[in-house]
Amino acid sequence: xxxxxxxxxxxxxxxxxxxxxxxxxxxxxxxxxxxxxxxxxxxxxxxxxxxxxxxxxxxxxxxxxxxxxxxxxxxxxxxxxxxxxxxxxxxxxxxxxxxxxxxxxxxxxxxxxxxxxxxxxxxxxxxxxxxxxxxxxxxxxxxxxxxxxxxxxxxxxxxxxxxxxxxxxxxxxxxxxxxxxxxxxxxxxxxxxxxxxxxxxxxxxxxxxxxxxxxxxxxxxxxxxxxxxxxxxxxxxxxxxxxxxxxxxxxxxxxxxxxxxxxxxxxxxxxxxxxxxxxxxxxxxxxxxxxxxxxxxxxxxxxxxxxxxxxxxxxxxxxxxxxxxxxxxxxxxxxxxxxxxxxxxxxxxxxxxxxxxxxxxxxxxxxxxxxxxxxxxxxxxxxxxxxxxxxxxxxxxxxxxxxxxxxxxxxxxxxxxxxxxxxxxxxxxxxxxxxxxxxxxxxxxxxxxxxxxxxxxxxxxxxxxxxxxxxxxxxxxxxxxxxxxxxxxxxxxxxxxxxxxxxxxxxxxxxxxxxxxxxxxxxxxxxxxxxxxxxxxxxxxxxxxxxxxxxxxxxxxxxxxxxxxxxxxxxxxxxxxxxxxxxxxxxxxxxxxxxxxxxxxxxxxxxxxxxxxxxxxxxxxxxxxxxxxxxxxxxxxxxxxxxxxxxxxxxxxxxxxxxxxxxxxxxxxxxxxxxxxxxxxxxxxxxxxxxxxxxxxxxxxxxxxxxxxxxxxxxxxxxxxxxxxxxxxxxxxxxxxxxxxxxxxxxxxxxxxxxxxxxxxx
Numbered sequence: 001x002x003x004x005x006x007x008x009x010x011x012x013x014x015x016x017x018x019x020x021x022x023x024x025x026x027x028x029x030x031x032x033x034x035x036x037x038x039x040x041x042x043x044x045x046x047x048x049x050x051x052x053x054x055x056x057x058x059x060x061x062x063x064x065x066x067x068x069x070x071x072x073x074x075x076x077x078x079x080x081x082x083x084x085x086x087x088x089x090x091x092x093x094x095x096x097x098x099x100x101x102x103x104x105x106x107x108x109x110x111x112x113x114x115x116x117x118x119x120x121x122x123x124x125x126x127x128x129x130x131x132x133x134x135x136x137x138x139x140x141x142x143x144x145x146x147x148x149x150x151x152x153x154x155x156x157x158x159x160x161x162x163x164x165x166x167x168x169x170x171x172x173x174x175x176x177x178x179x180x181x182x183x184x185x186x187x188x189x190x191x192x193x194x195x196x197x198x199x200x201x202x203x204x205x206x207x208x209x210x211x212x213x214x215x216x217x218x219x220x221x222x223x224x225x226x227x228x229x230x231x232x233x234x235x236x237x238x239x240x241x242x243x244x245x246x247x248x249x250x251x252x253x254x255x256x257x258x259x260x261x262x263x264x265x266x267x268x269x270x271x272x273x274x275x276x277x278x279x280x281x282x283x284x285x286x287x288x289x290x291x292x293x294x295x296x297x298x299x300x301x302x303x304x305x306x307x308x309x310x311x312x313x314x315x316x317x318x319x320x321x322x323x324x325x326x327x328x329x330x331x332x333x334x335x336x337x338x339x340x341x342x343x344x345x346x347x348x349x350x351x352x353x354x355x356x357x358x359x360x361x362x363x364x365x366x367x368x369x370x371x372x373x374x375x376x377x378x379x380x381x382x383x384x385x386x387x388x389x390x391x392x393x394x395x396x397x398x399x400x401x402x403x404x405x406x407x408x409x410x411x412x413x414x415x416x417x418x419x420x421x422x423x424x425x426x427x428x429x430x431x432x433x434x435x436x437x438x439x440x441x442x443x444x445x446x447x448x449x450x451x452x453x454x455x456x457x458x459x460x461x462x463x464x465x466x467x468x469x470x471x472x473x474x475x476x477x478x479x480x481x482x483x484x485x486x487x488x489x490x491x492x493x494x495x496x497x498x499x500x501x502x503x504x505x506x507x508x509x510x511x512x513x514x515x516x517x518x519x520x521x522x523x524x525x526x527x528x529x530x531x532x533x534x535x536x537x538x539x540x541x542x543x544x545x546x547x548x549x550x551x552x553x554x555x556x557x558x559x560x561x562x563x564x565x566x567x568x569x570x571x572x573x574x575x576x577x578x579x580x581x582x583x584x585x586x587x588x589x590x591x592x593x594x595x596x597x598x599x600x601x602x603x604x605x606x607x608x609x610x611x612x613x614x615x616x617x618x619x620x621x622x623x624x625x626x627x628x629x630x631x632x633x634x635x636x637x638x639x640x641x642x643x644x645x646x647x648x649x650x651x652x653x654x655x656x657x658x659x660x661x662x663x664x665x666x667x668x669x670x671x672x673x674x675x676x677x678x679x680x681x682x683x684x685x686x687x688x689x690x691x692x693x694x695x696x697x698x699x700x701x702x703x704x705x706x707x708x709x710x711x712x713x714x715x716x717x718x719x720x721x722x723x724x725x726x727x728x729x730x731x732x733x734x735x736x737x738x739x740x741x742x743x744x745x746x747x748x749x750x751x752x753x754x755x756x757x758x759x760x761x762x
Contacts, residue, residue, distance in 0.1 A: 066331025066341055067259060067270035068145065068195050071168055080383065080428055082438045082492025082506045083176035083551050084109060084566035084601060089168045092207055093705040094664060094697040096755050098217060098238045098251075100124065103163035104189075105670070108564050108603030108625050109173050111650050113721040117750040118215070118240045119251035120280045121159050121319070123645070123721055126173055127568065128597045128631045129186030129514070131645045132577050132724050138517050141182035143190040145257075145272055147327045147345050152368045152393025152418035153448060154184075155517040157351065160276040160323050164219050164236040165255040167194035173601070174549055174568065175490050175510030181372065181389030181422040183442050183488050185512045185547050185570060185597070193255055193272065196223025196230040203232075204762050211755030214241030231258045242283070243750050245298045246312055249280035266333045274325040282317035282356045284310045285723050285744040288687075292717055295748035301530065305737060309744025310356040310530070314465070316405025317356035323349040337378040344371050354402060358587070359465075359533045360524055361400045361407050368393035383428040385440075392419045399524060401463045401533045409470065411460040412452075412537055414478055416518045419447040434496050438508070442488040446515040450522045450539055452478040465531040478522050478539035486513035486544060503556035514545045516576050520589035543591045547572040553601075560610070564603040571634075572597055577680075579726040594635040595643060600628040618659035625652045638680050645724045647676045647686075662699030667692070678745055679725040686746065689718035708756040712749065720749035 064073050071089060078085040086107050096102050100122055101112040111125040125131050130139015142149040142156050150156045163169065170190040172180070177188035196203055203224070209217040221234035233256040241248055259270040283298045287307055290297060299309030310317065327345035334340070349366040370391030377384040399412035426440035454460065458474045492508030520542060524534035553566030574591035603625050610619045627650045631643040642648070649672070656666040669692050675685035695709035723745045730739050 063265065063333065063336065064339075065197070065268070066333060066339055067268045067329045068197065068257070069192065074168065074170060074192070077179075078170070079504065080436075080438075080494075081172070081176050081179075082436075082494045082508045084173045084506075084553055084555070084564065084568075085176055086171045086564055086603065087168055088171075090163055090166050092164065092205070092219065093699070093759050093761075094707050095695060095709060096209060096211075096217075096707075096757065097163045100158070100161060100163065103166075103169060104171070105652050105668070106603070106623055106625055106654060107171050109566070109601035109627060110171060111627055111629075111647065114749070115721055115747055116244070116247055116249065116280065116283060117213070117242055118280075119159055119238060119249040119278060120282075121157070124158060125629075125646055126171075126186040126189075127570065127599065128629065128643065128646050129184055130576075132643070137519060138576075139184055139514070140186040141177055141180060141184055141188035143180060143188055144274060144325065145193050145327070145329070146180060146190060147272070147325075147329070147343055147372065148370060148389075148391065149325070149347075151347075151349070151366055151395070151517075152370070152391045152420060153395070153416065153517045154418075154515065155519055157278070157319075157321050157323070157349070159251065159278045159280070159319075160253075160321065161189075161191060162236055162251065162253040162255075162276065163191070164217075164238075165193065165221075165234045165253050166191040168192050173566070174551065174570075175488070175508065175512055178424060178426070178440055178442060178488075178490060178510075179374075179385065181387075181424060181442070183422070183444060183486070183513045185514060185545070185549070185572065193257055194221065194223065194232055194234065195257060195259060195270075196225040196232045197259060205759065206761075207757055207759040209238075209755060209757035212753035213243045213247075213750075214239070215753075215755060216240075217757075228263060229258070229260045232256065242281070243753070244283040244296045244748070246281050246316070247283045250278070251280075252277040268331040268333075270329050272325070272327040272329075274323075276321070276323045278322070279320045280318065282312070282319070282354075284312045284317060284356045285747050287742050287744050288719070288746055289741075290744070291719060291746050291748045295717055295751065299744050305742070307742050307744060308731060308738075311465075312356065314404060315354070315356065315359060315402050317354045318405075319351070319353050321349060321351045323347065338376060340373070340375045342371070342373045345369065354405065357530070358524055359402045359463075359530075360411075361402050363398050363400065363407065365396040366393060367395075381430050383430075384426070386425040388424070389422040390420065393417070395518060397518075397522075401461060403463060408463065409461040411454070411462065411533070412478070412524065413454045414522055415451040415453050416522065417447070417449045417451075418518070419445075421445045428494075434499070436494040438490075438492040438494065440490050442486070442513075444486045444488065444513060445483070446485075446544075447481075447483045448515065448518060448521055449481040450478055450518065452539075460537075462535045463533045464529075473535040475535075475537040476539075478537055480521070480539040480541065482521070482541060484515045484544040486546070487511075488513050501556070501558070503554070505554045507552045508550075510549050510551070512547045512549060512570075514576070516542045516544075516589065520576055520578070523587075525587045538588060540589065542576065542589060543574040545572065545574050545576045545591070547597070560607040562605045565601070567600045568598065570597040577726070578724075580724075592633065592636055592638075595632065596634045597629075597631045599630055600626070602626040616660060618657055618663075621656045621658070623654040623656070626650070633680070641680055641682050642677050644677045644680050644682075645722075647672045647674070649673050662701075662705075664697045666695045668695075669693070678722045679728045681727050684728050684740065684745065686719050686722055689716060689749075691716055691718070691749070703760055703762055705759045705761075706757070707759075708754065710752065710754050712752045715752035716749070717751070718749050719746035721747040723747075 113123040173187040182188040207219040217238035219236040223232035239250040254275045261268040298312040301311035329343040331341040347368040374387035395416040400407040490510035495505040525536040549570040551568040555564040654668040671690040692713040697707035
């Protein structure tokens with residue numbers, strides 16, 4: 001490790017542990033409802049960088065919003081959860097907000113591995129759930145305004161989530177997302193849209209950005225409130241030519257909502273509309289030697305004896321997705337202590353995915369709809385909640401031969417139907433003024449039915465790029481119907497040891513559950529010859545993945561210090577793992593009998609100096625996130641090996657200086673010490689790396705703000721992500737010095753880059 005890095009980290013931890021802490025705020029001790037005061041105080045920090053945690057209790061002054069929570073209300077709801085959660089407000093004035101990593105880098109328990117730099121599909125890791133899928137498309141429940149974004153089979157397109165059109169983002173890890181009906185090991189992430197509900201007259205924001213590698217972006221939003229209604233619309237466009245060949249990407253998003261309430265405020269209704277247009281190219285992986293020599297290059301297939309990888313320029317791998325979502329939520333307040341909220345939604349997606357290796361093009365047309373209902377009753381001693389989440393979806397998936405990047409003959413046609421029903425109930429029982437007991441349960445039913453619609457299974461075409469000829473193969477029918485059920489209980493405790501202080505200790509024991517998606521159940525296998533299209537199809541039966549998790553931790557805030565710390569241990573059964581070996585021509589999904597996911601998530605934030613000695617010298621804040629992830633096979637053929645794809649140690653450290661004149665300066669380091677295995681046999685590894693980023697912003701009065709930031713200041717060459725494999729074998733090629741090290745697995749990180757922007761608001 002670099003000596004300067006060691007010294008800097010030692011200083012940072014010393015300051016964090018030894019600094020003086022002022023007396024805490026005088027706070028009302030009872031678990032509060034959201035208030036206008038809390039909303040105002042939250043708005044004051046809207047323009048700052050995302051914080052690790054933002055918790056502050058207040059007195060009860062205002063009723064809760066039923067259709068769209070405020071920041072204060074969302075924080076108060078999180079205080080009722082006996083587990084690790086976090087909330088981050090989006091801060092468009094001082095930084096770029098085009099990627100999930102831009103928004104969530106400083107959230108404990110969240111690790112995001114970027115692929116190609118901007119609008120693509122980063123690998124999202126929360127406690128290891130679904131991390132082995134390539135690309136990652138399951139394991140976390142994504143929501144927009146509390147309404148599911150995942151397709152009915154549980155899969156998702158992560159690139160459609162746009163932080164620029166969100167007001168704040170909530171992270172619920174593991175079983176702490178049960179209030180949304182989520183039961184996955186990874187929990188849920190909820191993007192909450194802005195509204196004009198707390199504003200009078202017009203609210204307008206326009207942001208223009210530019211930067212390295214052809215980056216350009218424009219965002220705008222406007223809201224207006226009438227006496228009993230309000231409307232808000234936001235849009236963003238971002239594109240980049242990319243730092244590599246064949247690396248162009250574009251995303252365009254529109255989000256709008258319209259809210260109504262009756263004069264006494266007992267009935268609220270809000271309608272949402274979201275549209276996303278997403279297109280990006282896959283420059284593909286490189287071997288480590290290629291990455292260090294020239295990270296801008298792409299593979300051209302087999303180049304013996306130097307490299308072996310996908311033929312990017314021939315096959316033109318890319319993804320093009322268009323998604324539109326319409327939702328409506330209605331809330332009825334019966335009295336101050338009980339209410340009912342119901343929502344319906346419909347989602348359509350047209351998703352063309354040109355895979356970089358299998359030489360096939362699945363083109364899927366998704367139709368999904370659902371209903372959510374939640375009833376809440378507060379009796380004083382008991383805070384009761386019950387409801388249901390129901391969804392159904394149909395996918396018309398047509399798979400074509402990839403001939404020079406174009407859809408050629410279709411060789412598979414599947415009708416895929418998913419149905420889901422979740423019933424949930426929760427009781428938060430106030431045992432004493434300091435101790436709360438939480439018990440909840442989920443009852444879940446899921447169906448996954450696939451129907452092979454290809455008219456002639458004996459005459460499925462395949463293509464050879466070597467001979468330039470089409471031939472036919474026969475494959476079994478991919479028709480298969482499956483269903484699963486689960487009962488997921490959870491118990492927990494919330495202890496507030498100090499009256500008048502926002503300090504919590506928590507613990508819970510829970511059970512999670514996840515059925516497979518259609519991407520695991522139905523698909524095409526690769527062949528040993530990477531110059532031919534697939535000649536094998538599969539439809540397989542899989543068991544559900546279950547886990548029992550124990551979690552302990554603490555979260556809280558004083559005037560100058562905040563923290564969010566959790567330790568967890570999950571005993572996972574039948575973990576859904578993709579098994580891939582492109583040398584031997586294997587691609588399938590299996591249930592691995594037993595694995596162990598355990599770790600520690602630490603988030604700290606400290607105000608080291610705030611106008612010391614009464615001098616207007618500004619404020620210095622230090623922040624840090626540390627994730628320890630020890631995920632291992634606890635039985636079977638890989639017993640004792642680490643699961644591929646998850647760094648064991650991962651840190652993000654930050655320092656930010658702010659002055660009342662409008663100037664702010666920040667620095668951040670992302671550090672992954674040690675090697676990370678990219679295969680389950682632990683034979684090949686992602687090397688360690690650390691990356692420095694800096695940022696400066698200046699507010700020109702109340703309406704105009706400027707920012708500039710530099711990422712990867714030292715212009716380091718490293719692998720930001722990689723292709724996860726089951727086993728890696730040497731290819732059967734007659735070159736004595738050719739080994740698996742010449743095969744392409746690693747995705748180069750973006751080199752040094754500079755971005756800047758100007759924002760006008762009123």
